[in-house]
Amino acid sequence: MENKSYFSGLFSGIKSLCTGLKVTGRELFTKKVTERYPENRKTNELPERFRGVLVMPHNEKNEHKCIGCGICEMQCPNGTIKVESEMVEVDGKKKKQLVRYIYDHGCCMYCMLCTRACPQGAITFAPEYECAVFSREALIMQLNQPDSKCEEKPAPAKPAVAPKPAAAAAESQPVAGNATPDAAPAAPAADSAADEKMAKLMAAAKKAADNAAAEKVAAEEAAAKAAAAPDDAELKAAAEEAAAKATKLATAAENFAKKVAEAQQ
Ligand code: SF4
Numbered sequence: 001m002e003n004k005s006y007f008s009g010l011f012s013g014i015k016s017l018c019t020g021l022k023v024t025g026r027e028l029f030t031k032k033v034t035e036r037y038p039e040n041r042k043t044n045e046l047p048e049r050f051r052g053v054l055v056m057p058h059n060e061k062n063e064h065k066c067i068g069c070g071i072c073e074m075q076c077p078n079g080t081i082k083v084e085s086e087m088v089e090v091d092g093k094k095k096k097q098l099v100r101y102i103y104d105h106g107c108c109m110y111c112m113l114c115t116r117a118c119p120q121g122a123i124t125f126a127p128e129y130e131c132a133v134f135s136r137e138a139l140i141m142q143l144n145q146p147d148s149k150c151e152e153k154p155a156p157a158k159p160a161v162a163p164k165p166a167a168a169a170a171e172s173q174p175v176a177g178n179a180t181p182d183a184a185p186a187a188p189a190a191d192s193a194a195d196e197k198m199a200k201l202m203a204a205a206k207k208a209a210d211n212a213a214a215e216k217v218a219a220e221e222a223a224a225k226a227a228a229a230p231d232d233a234e235l236k237a238a239a240e241e242a243a244a245k246a247t248k249l250a251t252a253a254e255n256f257a258k259k260v261a262e263a264q265q
């Protein structure tokens with residue numbers, strides 16, 4: 001009886017040893033992944049989705065795609081981005097224009113909420129990883145280059161207007177003493193109404209972004225509580241509910257942000 005347990009223990013030990021050696025043997029012949037940094041600086045291959053530093057690509061004419069809408073700033077959970085913009089008049093229409101785009105690399109947590117929210121695809125993450133500097137101030141950078149401007153988009157082709165029939169044209173003529181002498185004065189009123197609408201839309205977008213950010217924090221807190229007490233079904237349910245609400249609010253905020261960007265174009 002004793003002999004039997006001795007031999008079964010011995011075989012089980014040998015089997016376990018062979019299993020371990022099999023893993024060691026396999027790793028001996030697999031491709032090595034150790035990087036010889038910094039010697040391989042020029043040939044170092046980074047993963048496709050590596051997030052190094054936020055950049056604003058410019059084309060050869062020193063143009064970027066940013067319209068200064070500030071949606072990325074609203075989406076950033078820790079105030080890493082500051083968008084300074086001004087209103088300018090282009091072809092008689094008021095338009096926002098980017099002045100300075102400030103990014104604090106020291107605060108960034110690489111969540112990519114900004115790049116995802118940007119309706120223009122104006123910002124992205126560059127695979128830059130040698131970013132060590134001697135002061136925090138050196139991590140604050142301006143992403144739009146000096147004298148750069150927003151890329152001009154070709155104006156959409158206007159649909160051809162069918163000529164009015166003579167009768168309809170006659171009907172549309174102002175009746176003496178009754179009609180307005182000129183249609184031009186209506187334009188400023190339309191402009192101010194549009195501005196008001198835009199301001200309301202932007203306020204709603206900001207509120208939605210704030211709500212989403214607050215709910216995200218609440219969801220994270222609920223998740224932390226649930227993780228601390230894994231047996232508590234009530235906490236788990238509350239965390240799930242908070243997470244679902246946070247996702248819903250984040251989607252709503254993104255939709256608002258898109259609406260603002262569309263309205264600004
Ligand atoms: S990646 Fe996240 S933390 Fe960094 S700037 Fe964008 S939104 Fe802010």
Ligand code: SF4
Nearest residue numbers: 066067069070072118
């Ligand atoms: S969301 Fe995009 S277009 Fe708007 S300010 Fe940010 S980078 Fe510029």
